[in-house]
Amino acid sequence: xTAQLQFRNLTLGYDRHPAVHHLSGVIxxxxxxxxxxxxxxxxxxxxxxxxxxxxxxxxSIGRGASAAARDIAxxxxxxxxxxxxxxxxxxxxxxxxxxxxxxFGGIGAxxxxxxxxxxxxVGLTGFESRAIGTLSGGQMQRMLFARLVLQxxxxxxxxxxxxxxxxxxxxxxxxxxxRWHGExxxxxxxxxxxxxxxxxxxxxxxxxxxxxxWGATPEVMTPENLMAARHMSEAFDDHAAACAADEAx
Amino acid sequence: MLYSMLIAPFAEFEFMRRxxxxxxxxxxxxxxxxxxxxxxxxSLMGDAMAHAIxxxxxxxxxxxxxxxxxxxxxxLTAGFAVALAAGLVARVTExxxxxxxxxFYLVSLAVGVTIVSLRGSNIxxxxxxxxxVLALDDAxxxxxAFNATVSLVTLSFxxxxxxxxxxxxxxxxxxxxxxxxxxxxxxxxxxxxxxNGFHALGTLLxxxxxxxxxxxxRFWARDISRMIAIAVASAIVAGYAGLVLSFHSRVPSGPxxxxxxxxxYVGSVLFGPVGGLVRKMFPGRHLEA
Numbered sequence: 001x002t003a004q005l006q007f008r009n010l011t012l013g014y015d016r017h018p019a020v021h022h023l024s025g026v027i028x029x030x031x032x033x034x035x036x037x038x039x040x041x042x043x044x045x046x047x048x049x050x051x052x053x054x055x056x057x058x059x060s061i062g063r064g065a066s067a068a069a070r071d072i073a074x075x076x077x078x079x080x081x082x083x084x085x086x087x088x089x090x091x092x093x094x095x096x097x098x099x100x101x102x103x104f105g106g107i108g109a110x111x112x113x114x115x116x117x118x119x120x121x122v123g124l125t126g127f128e129s130r131a132i133g134t135l136s137g138g139q140m141q142r143m144l145f146a147r148l149v150l151q152x153x154x155x156x157x158x159x160x161x162x163x164x165x166x167x168x169x170x171x172x173x174x175x176x177x178x179r180w181h182g183e184x185x186x187x188x189x190x191x192x193x194x195x196x197x198x199x200x201x202x203x204x205x206x207x208x209x210x211x212x213x214w215g216a217t218p219e220v221m222t223p224e225n226l227m228a229a230r231h232m233s234e235a236f237d238d239h240a241a242a243c244a245a246d247e248a249x
Numbered sequence: 250m251l252y253s254m255l256i257a258p259f260a261e262f263e264f265m266r267r268x269x270x271x272x273x274x275x276x277x278x279x280x281x282x283x284x285x286x287x288x289x290x291x292s293l294m295g296d297a298m299a300h301a302i303x304x305x306x307x308x309x310x311x312x313x314x315x316x317x318x319x320x321x322x323x324x325l326t327a328g329f330a331v332a333l334a335a336g337l338v339a340r341v342t343e344x345x346x347x348x349x350x351x352x353f354y355l356v357s358l359a360v361g362v363t364i365v366s367l368r369g370s371n372i373x374x375x376x377x378x379x380x381x382v383l384a385l386d387d388a389x390x391x392x393x394a395f396n397a398t399v400s401l402v403t404l405s406f407x408x409x410x411x412x413x414x415x416x417x418x419x420x421x422x423x424x425x426x427x428x429x430x431x432x433x434x435x436x437x438x439x440x441x442x443x444x445n446g447f448h449a450l451g452t453l454l455x456x457x458x459x460x461x462x463x464x465x466x467r468f469w470a471r472d473i474s475r476m477i478a479i480a481v482a483s484a485i486v487a488g489y490a491g492l493v494l495s496f497h498s499r500v501p502s503g504p505x506x507x508x509x510x511x512x513x514y515v516g517s518v519l520f521g522p523v524g525g526l527v528r529k530m531f532p533g534r535h536l537e538a
Contacts, residue, residue, distance in 0.1 A: 072423075082415060082417075086470065086472045087416055088472055095417070098409075
């Protein structure tokens, strides 16, 4: 097993206030990891760091082959998608081919097939020419997954991908995640449904502004650990002193 | 009869042919830009930018009178300066783009009107404020055509990032760095097209042939490429109709063109198939599930 991502005493945050700090550890190639923690635990912040949208306050992220920030497919939690924008499902999903097409590359017959196959994989066959504004919440999430399929990334980061969608959609999309895992891709997903985590994710990273536990899911998801995570403070301390652990490290 | 009304003015008078060519160029360049302005909810920003051009054009005018090159260069410079400054302020600080533009353009407008009235006559002021599409000389026509060409070619380069930045900015950021340059290039295109409109329609109406056709298109199409085509087509039709109206009546050409655009706009609001009022009031029976 080779390391896909390596956190070295990584601290991420905003305005010098750490949201996640002193994160160290290795994500192996092909791992399927659930990231669990209360709201404000720093899950999204960690993901933003991984995809390079947030520079570390200190520490660093080591990146293996095909884990450069731009090679990672990222599904943010609150997608800022303008659903009133006049674009159809096919064109929207086609943007997943960005790395192949860039500014000018055409969408040829092969790309067209790929797009149709991706739509099929998420159960949206027949929706190609629908405007994105007409999709339901679940269909929207399926469409976003179709785009992830097309991005064909070795590392996929999903921020609360199964929130507010029904059981059927959730089951379909989890199956897709398993398929990615089977193809040797590295998948990280932030999740709140602990049941789902236990059933489908072999590894778990329990986060509460710092690592509470990280390892095989059954060992991490103990009542003690979950309780500890729940007690971590969420609020920034406006008058926090410079972190002493930095000097110790 | 029909011939003498609709075609003869253009067959007989060169200035009408020039005006028509100018309007077509304006429509081709400005139509697509207007659609993007609308989709990014920046319609009023176009108006603000139009005012921002004024001081530059006015300084050109102050230095060398009603001179095409001086006013074009001045307008472009001032427009770019304001667009860049406002764009940078918005990207770097917490101030949103609309607020930062409002600050910049108010200042520019005050400065512009002051400069023109310092030296110019009322006629000059009228020319600056309302343009004169019927008096396009060869040089002006060339400038307008050139700007429209630059605009279309540039747009083809930034089209994808621009669309993506509208519909899913976070995704664009995750796959490409093209977002910020595309945004700035787009602002530049807005300026170029406003300077174009400025020559033909003046400061106050320059934005009319960009924004109104975009509004029209919204009522007829559900996808962006069709919207762009409709915006351009309706701008050309309105430009032609406005010129005819202006020729046969005493309505000045600039307002006539915008008025014709407004007529199409009102028609679209009422009868457009995508969200038009009539369609909303009488939607027909709902379909089977």
